[in-house]
Amino acid sequence: MINMTRYSGIFTSRALPTLLASMLFLAGCGGESTEQLPNDGADNTTSSYSGPIPATDDVANFKREFWDKLREQPGGCGDCHSNAGGQSPKFMNEDDINAAYAQANTVVNLSEPAQSPMIAKVADNHNCWASSTNVCVDILTTYIANWANNSEGSVKTVELSAPEIKDVGNTLAFPETSSAFETHIYPTLTEYCSDCHTGNGQTPYIASANPQTAYEQAKSRIDLNDSADVTLDEASSRLVERLRDDQHNCWDADCDESAMTMLAAIQNFVATLGEPEPIPENLIVSKALTLNGDGLEANSGGRFEDNVIALYEFKTGEGQTAFDTSGVLPALDMTLSGNVGWVGGWGVEFGPSYQEDGATIRAGKAQGSTDDSSKLHNLLTASGEYSIEAWVVPGNTVQEDARIVTYSGSATARNFTLGQTEQLYDVLHRSTTSDQNAPFSTENNPMLLQATLQHVVVNYSPGKGREIFVNGQPTGDIDPDEPGLLTDWDNTFALVFGNETDGNSPWEGALRMVAIHNRALTPEQVQANYDVGVGQKFFLLFSVSHLIDGMEQSFIVFEVSQFDNFSYLFSNPFYIDLDDSKTPSGVRIQGMRIGINGREPAVGQAFANLDVTLGSPEYQPGSGQPLSPFGTVIGLENGPDVDEFFLTFENLDGNRDVRVESDLGPQPEPADLDQVSTIGIKTFDEVNASMSRVTGIPTTEPRIYETFIKVKQQLPTVENIGGFLSSHQMAITQMAIQYCDVLVADEGRRNAFFPEFDFSQNAATAFDDIGQSQVTGPLLTAFVGVDLDTQPANLDIEDELGSLMVKLSECGGSCPDGRSETVVKASCAAVLGSAVTLIQ
Numbered sequence: 001m002i003n004m005t006r007y008s009g010i011f012t013s014r015a016l017p018t019l020l021a022s023m024l025f026l027a028g029c030g031g032e033s034t035e036q037l038p039n040d041g042a043d044n045t046t047s048s049y050s051g052p053i054p055a056t057d058d059v060a061n062f063k064r065e066f067w068d069k070l071r072e073q074p075g076g077c078g079d080c081h082s083n084a085g086g087q088s089p090k091f092m093n094e095d096d097i098n099a100a101y102a103q104a105n106t107v108v109n110l111s112e113p114a115q116s117p118m119i120a121k122v123a124d125n126h127n128c129w130a131s132s133t134n135v136c137v138d139i140l141t142t143y144i145a146n147w148a149n150n151s152e153g154s155v156k157t158v159e160l161s162a163p164e165i166k167d168v169g170n171t172l173a174f175p176e177t178s179s180a181f182e183t184h185i186y187p188t189l190t191e192y193c194s195d196c197h198t199g200n201g202q203t204p205y206i207a208s209a210n211p212q213t214a215y216e217q218a219k220s221r222i223d224l225n226d227s228a229d230v231t232l233d234e235a236s237s238r239l240v241e242r243l244r245d246d247q248h249n250c251w252d253a254d255c256d257e258s259a260m261t262m263l264a265a266i267q268n269f270v271a272t273l274g275e276p277e278p279i280p281e282n283l284i285v286s287k288a289l290t291l292n293g294d295g296l297e298a299n300s301g302g303r304f305e306d307n308v309i310a311l312y313e314f315k316t317g318e319g320q321t322a323f324d325t326s327g328v329l330p331a332l333d334m335t336l337s338g339n340v341g342w343v344g345g346w347g348v349e350f351g352p353s354y355q356e357d358g359a360t361i362r363a364g365k366a367q368g369s370t371d372d373s374s375k376l377h378n379l380l381t382a383s384g385e386y387s388i389e390a391w392v393v394p395g396n397t398v399q400e401d402a403r404i405v406t407y408s409g410s411a412t413a414r415n416f417t418l419g420q421t422e423q424l425y426d427v428l429h430r431s432t433t434s435d436q437n438a439p440f441s442t443e444n445n446p447m448l449l450q451a452t453l454q455h456v457v458v459n460y461s462p463g464k465g466r467e468i469f470v471n472g473q474p475t476g477d478i479d480p481d482e483p484g485l486l487t488d489w490d491n492t493f494a495l496v497f498g499n500e501t502d503g504n505s506p507w508e509g510a511l512r513m514v515a516i517h518n519r520a521l522t523p524e525q526v527q528a529n530y531d532v533g534v535g536q537k538f539f540l541l542f543s544v545s546h547l548i549d550g551m552e553q554s555f556i557v558f559e560v561s562q563f564d565n566f567s568y569l570f571s572n573p574f575y576i577d578l579d580d581s582k583t584p585s586g587v588r589i590q591g592m593r594i595g596i597n598g599r600e601p602a603v604g605q606a607f608a609n610l611d612v613t614l615g616s617p618e619y620q621p622g623s624g625q626p627l628s629p630f631g632t633v634i635g636l637e638n639g640p641d642v643d644e645f646f647l648t649f650e651n652l653d654g655n656r657d658v659r660v661e662s663d664l665g666p667q668p669e670p671a672d673l674d675q676v677s678t679i680g681i682k683t684f685d686e687v688n689a690s691m692s693r694v695t696g697i698p699t700t701e702p703r704i705y706e707t708f709i710k711v712k713q714q715l716p717t718v719e720n721i722g723g724f725l726s727s728h729q730m731a732i733t734q735m736a737i738q739y740c741d742v743l744v745a746d747e748g749r750r751n752a753f754f755p756e757f758d759f760s761q762n763a764a765t766a767f768d769d770i771g772q773s774q775v776t777g778p779l780l781t782a783f784v785g786v787d788l789d790t791q792p793a794n795l796d797i798e799d800e801l802g803s804l805m806v807k808l809s810e811c812g813g814s815c816p817d818g819r820s821e822t823v824v825k826a827s828c829a830a831v832l833g834s835a836v837t838l839i840q
């Protein structure tokens with residue numbers, strides 16, 4: 001094994017030998033059949049183990065992390081693979097844990113748990129106890145990985161092995177417009193799938209009332225290779241497979257007939273695309289690969305998950321359930337509702353409410369049941385501490401009172417909440433010493449939250465209270481509350497993502513992973529989990545053996561992931577020959593580009609300037625030679641099942657494609673731009689300084705400073721008056737109100753500013769003509785300019801303020817105490833927050 005930490009795993013160029021015992025396992029549990037075994041609902045937890053003690057520490061690890069947990073799964077493997085069940089291998093032997101351990105070792109791969117024969121069998125639809133095969137696969141993989149992690153010397157690995165060698169094909173691409181789709185496929189989808197797969201129903205929205213939405217959602221489920229000569233058995237479009245293989249919502253008595261109808265619609269659509277164009281002959285190209293078909297999974301582990309009690313990796317990619325794959329019962333599965341959709345490469349995205357065909361589609365959320373959520377109450381109150389860990393992609397930096405992850409009963413009752421207020425992460429928490437509705441925020445760095453992928457961890461422990469980490473680093477914010485107990489927690493609350501239980505605190509953004517730990521993570525564990533990253537990742541091994549003399553197993557390897565629903569991320573390329581006895585010498589690589597579907601994209605070619613010579617000492621047999629530390633984004637076209645990738649080179653070991661940069665030609669004459677206003681708006685710091693200068697209140701006044709920090713991001717950042725927004729005015733108004741409140745609330749300051757006005761008068765009589773002039777006079781003198789060409793007339797301002805004061809002092813004969821102060825504050829803010837002080 002070669003340790004390649006820069007590639008997030010451990011690689012070897014040799015595949016593991018096939019285990020004879022694995023083959024016996026595959027035959028012993030039903031042979032070639034993939035039929036799901038019946039679940040008799042037997043409860044395997046009622047019988048406690050009373051056999052021989054574990055012979056070694058590793059056997060004890062096996063019992064604790066695998067055998068015990070698998071027995072807790074109703075309908076799991078204990079019904080068959082035990083002495084009572086009689087199926088071999090008997091890795092659930094209830095009489096002798098050491099015998100069970102020996103049998104289990106024939107069907108697991110502790111070095112690479114995901115490649116265990118047991119996992120392959122379950123993935124082939126063998127006796128999954130959950131509604132999704134992927135969930136059973138993930139849970140079993142977690143059990144095996146936890147066993148491996150606690151076994152001395154065990155390590156998770158990724159095995160590099162040669163893919164099928166394929167030439168670059170002539171491929172089709174989806175047209176930009178949806179017209180052909182609307183003609184041939186859309187009618188079938190709307191006729192038979194609109195009961196569920198519309199905007200207010202289940203994802204994917206392939207039957208949306210908006211044809212363009214349906215087209216975008218259907219692309220990844222249509223294989224453009226399903227041409228007219230493809231039979232039903234050969235078809236690989238997901239729309240066909242769901243009917244043919246899964247018998248999902250068939251409208252005919254025979255699902256094959258429904259599948260044929262769908263296939264015919266797809267074939268008619270493909271026929272409109274014409275013939276694919278061959279790849280240009282001058283290109284020097286590698287062999288071709290697809291992501292899902294040829295990629296090696298690169299999610300090699302390394303995360304700290306010993307105390308995870310709820311885990312969401314969002315791998316399903318469709319349907320209305322986000323599964324809890326922690327393996328800790330009860331499974332806290334989350335139901336998706338409203339405007340929520342799946343993100344390619346593992347994730348879910350929450351959107352705002354909107355109107356479609358006269359109906360309101362509510363903002364998205366995912367919510368667990370109160371019964372299943374009670375495991376959080378039971379396990380977290382027992383430990384007295386917890387960690388909320390999430391990979392988040394905020395949709396914007398202006399949303400407020402938005403719930404990302406919350407365990408609550410309403411907008412004002414919670415056990416814990418991770419939320420967003422503009423560019424702050426908020427943590428609300430119930431304990432014996434804290435107010436459940438008082439947020440603890442990332443104010444030490446008020447711009448820490450960005451609309452990009454971020455790793456966020458919230459810790460709570462009796463020793464330190466609340467801590468927040470972003471991208472592996474502590475934020476430095478200190479919990480104002482003393483650490484307390486969790487004894488006041490409510491076990492009737494529900495876990496919710498992307499909203500509040502009542503649906504009135506929506507968050508816009510995507511979640512790529514969420515984990516709840518019943519122990520606080522250490523800083524080292526937080527950093528380790530951040531370093532591992534998130535999402536589904538693959539290694540693509542592009543064969544270049546045909547271009548390098550004497551190197552028969554040469555590959556250029558990329559780490560590739562689906563970045564979002566619209567693109568792929570290619571990063572950290574390196575060269576390797578899988579034959580450890582071969583070392584390249586003097587092999588030059590220049591001008592490498594990434595191709596997709598028979599052509600080179602115009603953008604995303606970050607490696608076009610690459611110039612590297614392969615050989616010692618940079619090249620190390622078994623681990624290869626890095627080519628670049630950079631990454632690039634390539635646009636998604638047909639989807640990860642269909643898009644075909646390849647590499648091109650300007651020079652690879654003497655194979656040259658001489659490229660001549662085209663003449664750019666004469667530059668066009670610059671266009672005459674619209675006339676720009678000579679009047680500007682003050683920026684955020686200028687607004688604050690101006691208000692301070694004219695009122696005499698220093699910017700360091702605590703209430704002024706706190707308000708400025710809070711609304712700073714909402715104030716204007718450029719002087720262009722054409723970019724002035726209503727949100728800017730709201731922030732300016734808040735600043736003006738705070739300055740005037742500080743000015744008038746202080747008796748000394750207000751008497752100096754308004755020397756003739758008597759604040760002790762009742763407001764009902766104080767604002768006659770004389771009283772109004774005693775207020776407007778100082779405001780005009782201090783706030784309004786003199787002899788400016790564009791300023792309003794003083795008389796107009798006085799009339800406006802007079803009307804405001806009269807309206808605010810109408811109290812039915814007598815106003816309450818303090819009303820006069822309020823009227824003056826309002827009049828002050830009306831002028832201070834207006835154009836007279838903001839225009840420059």
